[in-house]
Amino acid sequence: MSVPKDYRYTESHEWVRIEEDNVVTIGITDYAQEKLGDIVSIDLPRVGDEVERGEPIGMIDSQKASTEVFAPVSGVVLEVNELLNDDPAVINTDPYEEGWLVRIEVEDVEQIDELQSADDYEELLGKLDDEEG
Amino acid sequence: MSSHADARKTFLYDEHIKAGGKMVPFAGYWMPVQFEGIAAEHHRVRTKVGLFDVSHMGEVLFRGPRALSVVQRITTNNVGTVSPGKAVYTPVCLPTGGIVDDMIFYKVSDTEWFVCVNASNKDKDFQWFVRQAEGECEVLDLSEQYSQVAVQGPNGPALLARIFGDDVLGMKPFTFVKKDFQGAEVILATTGYTGEKGGEIYVPNAVVADLWRTLLAKGEDLGVAPIGLGARDSLRLEMKYCLYGNDIDETTTPVEAGLSWTVKFDKGDFVGRDVLVRQRDEGCSRSLVAFVVEGKGIPRHGYPVLAGDREIGHVTSGTLSPTLGIAVGMAYVARPNDEIGSKLTIDIKGLRKVEARVVQSPLVKR
CATH class of the missing domain: 2.40.30.110 (Aminomethyltransferase beta-barrel domains)
Incomplete structure (x- = not known):
């Protein structure tokens, strides 16, 4: 299970990549896409939407399940990955690059510091593995 | 289904791993949720033929001179007075009309019924059966002895015929026969959970892996491949077949669930009849x-x-x-x-x- 070192993470399996001081890209982790299986559709916010940390901002549907995407930080949506409308399965094949979901202008940059590090997130995945045997 | 560190393996587990199956805990067993991909597997069953490991399902036998009155009392459909060799889908209800489980009764003879119940309800069902039988007939849990393989798809009958003989091709839906496979007696039924032709095979654990490999080998030109639980769910949903725990449970009745066709009000008394009659007459x-x-x-x-x-x-x-x-x-x-x-x-x-x-x-x- 890949966990890039220079990304930040949430307990609900979103990743955050810092682009500029107050701009981040978010997506779902390799673990999340693997759990979902073949992704068939997505529902994302629109450019200009205000999002609030911890609140659902979208939905990812696989053939077998649907999962909400939660905003890792509060802010305004700057850009949405339009590629996913035609080919949502990119999230399965490349969750950390081509499969990004939205870019957000962050309201309070301190919220970025409060996210999990790659090490923290790997520890969380280890615990989840133990629970599943 | 939730995860279980102590989930069991079916006798086909190693076959699934070899075939690249993605395994998940389901109803206490490690089951393949998908192989090549849910959509591809779904299409394969609709256009060719697929194999399902459904060994997690439970099997129960009712037997004895008074078994007829027991099975008629606990079911809503007429499982009793049909001909031997017929399979009947039926709910089993509580006195409230709520559904304990839905299942298939296979009438072996006038004194014997073989029953396939849902994996997640095995223990609950068996206890319910024993209690309702009140000692009037034997109720045997055969779940530990049987594995089960479903062969589903338009090429299913042809594949089954290659192993069990051409008489399989003439079998009507919801019938069954006993067949020999490598010296073991198997039950071959023209039942299923996909809406496709083919059947389900109840097979002793010892020979199920051989049967599985034989089906894959003999069906290669027919397009056969293993299918996971993911496609099983989308296939049954397209047919509006109920999934216990999702669409029906102890708080829903067969009349509410659109299963009135499985309730035979004129067969005599049965558990839940009063409530179901009222719902039929007054509407729910x-x-x-x-x-x-x-x-x-x-x-x-x-x-x-x-x-x-x-x-x-x-x-x-x-x-x-x-x-x-x-x-x-x-x-x-x-x-x-x-x-x-x-x-x-x-x-x-x-x-x-x-x-x-x-x-x-x-x-x-x-």
Whole structure:
């Protein structure tokens, strides 16, 4: 299970990549896409939407399940990955690059510091593995 | 289903690993959820033939001179006075009319019935059967002895005939015969959970891996491949077949669930009859409908169904139909919203609302 070192993470399996001081890209982790299986559709916010940390901002549907995407930080949506409308399965094949979901202008940059590090997130995945045997 | 560190392996576990199956804990067993991909597997079953390991299901035998009155009392359908060799789908109800489980009764003889029950209900069902039988007949749990393989798809009968003989081709739906496989007696039934032709094979554990490999080898030119639980779910949903725990449970009755055709009111008394008669005569307040989504979003179990702002029910199952290419599902809705053509609004986790329309079942015609 890949966990890039220079990304930040949430307990609900979103990743955050810092682009500029107050701009981040978010997506779902390799673990999340693997759990979902073949992704068939997505529902994302629109450019200009205000999002609030911890609140659902979208939905990812696989053939077998649907999962909400939660905003890792509060802010305004700057850009949405339009590629996913035609080919949502990119999230399965490349969750950390081509499969990004939205870019957000962050309201309070301190919220970025409060996210999990790659090490923290790997520890969380280890615990989840133990629970599943 | 939740995860279990102590989940068991079926006798086909090693075959699934070799075939690249993605294994998940389900009803206490490690089961393959997919192999090549759910949609591809779904299409394979609709156009060619697929193999399902359904060894997690339970098997029970009712036997004895007075078994007839026991099986007629605990079921709603007429499982008793049909001819030997017939299979009958039936709910088993509580006195409240709520469904204990849905299952298939195979009438072996006038004194013997072989029954296949849902994996998640095995223990509960067996205890219920024993209690209801009140010692009037033997009730034997055979689950530990049997594995089960489903062979489903338009090429299913041809594949089965290659192993069990051409007489299989003449078998009518919902019948069964006993056959020999490598010296072991197996039960071959023309039943299934996909809407396709083919059958289900109840086979002793010792020979199931050989049977599985033989089916794959002899069906290569027919396009056979293993299929996971993911496609099993989308296949059954396209047919509006109920999944226990999702669409039916102890709080829903066969009349509400659209299963009145499995309730034989004139067969004599049976558990739950009073409530079901009342629902038949007076109507019930809600019913289980099939719907198609008109727009974006896939409804899932538990999502609220609205008419305007008023909540009128909830979704019980939903998926993207690989055959139709649109989201479909099942829901309990208050009458008269259950009429064909009724417009429903489904609340997708508060994120958005999608429109849906009640349609006739099955969703996919076979």
